[in-house]
Amino acid sequence: MTRNLMITLSAGGSAALLAGAYLFQALGYPPCAMCLWQRWPHIAAILIGVVAFRLPGQIMLPALGAIAAATTAGIGVFHTGVERGFWEGPSSCTGGGSLDGLSGADLLAVTGPRVVMCDQVSWELFTLSMPSWNALLSFGLMIGWILAARLSAGSTTAGSSRTV
Template sequence: MASSYSRRRTPSPLPGLFVFLVSAGSLGFAFYAQYVQKFLPCILCLYQRVPYYSATGLAIISLLLIRQPGLSRGMIYLCGLAFAIGAGIAFYHVGVQELWWDGPEMCGGLTSGASNVADLKAQLLAQPIVRCDKIEWKLFGITMPTVNLFFSIVMAVFCFLAPRSSMMRTTGQN
């Protein structure tokens, strides 16, 4: 019995789709907290969103390049790098909140384009000051930057491991 067995490698869009949904969902939650729940973000909170913007875009590119497995996998690895950077930003923010170190000068401050003292005073009175070391939200004693730290680490690990195991699945044909 001679059978011809050939293997063909076909790309799977699941890692890119998962990263896209998680990133877009995380940004959606951040916007919900900001605009619906009225939790004003500090500058470090805004910085923590940048990796999610990046991962969302890279995941879309990964899905568009699904027929080019090497490039598609590369985009997911870049998502992992974005999440690793996000974990670093989140760790820094946790340290600021826990008073382990000082935050950047912009924390709680206002970058002004005022041309005179009256304009600066008007800007200062109109803008709420959001300090980076102020804890705005907690769940079971866990702050949002702490949640983001662990979430970013998990997503980074997923993005570094997923391309090896699920970007390519082998299908046999008889």
């Protein structure tokens, strides 16, 4: 395995997960706020991958890619816990906010896009929701970035052509 291959797989994996998120959105599964939060680190990882190709031998860029993958995985774990009721999520997207002062007519008059609550599972496969899958796959991407960083470190030593 080479550094560039690991960067391609890791940044490409983030691109695939991001494309999957947008595909689900196009199929009628609008994202909640925490779903959107999980997308930003993937965007960062893709950009880091592009820059890492332009600056070979840099150990810091794959390390940043690993941090981006770990960040989206962490948000995915947190989101999964909110969905499963292990802990409370932000009141802005879990229905914990107050409706004081609103009448039934006020609530019926609300128009606009469908509101998706962060504590509701909108889709799952093998009992794992989208945030759960994002977390699992992103932890794998994090390992890929770490391998790329190790390979970068090996290539910066005196004449070393270290492979894993």
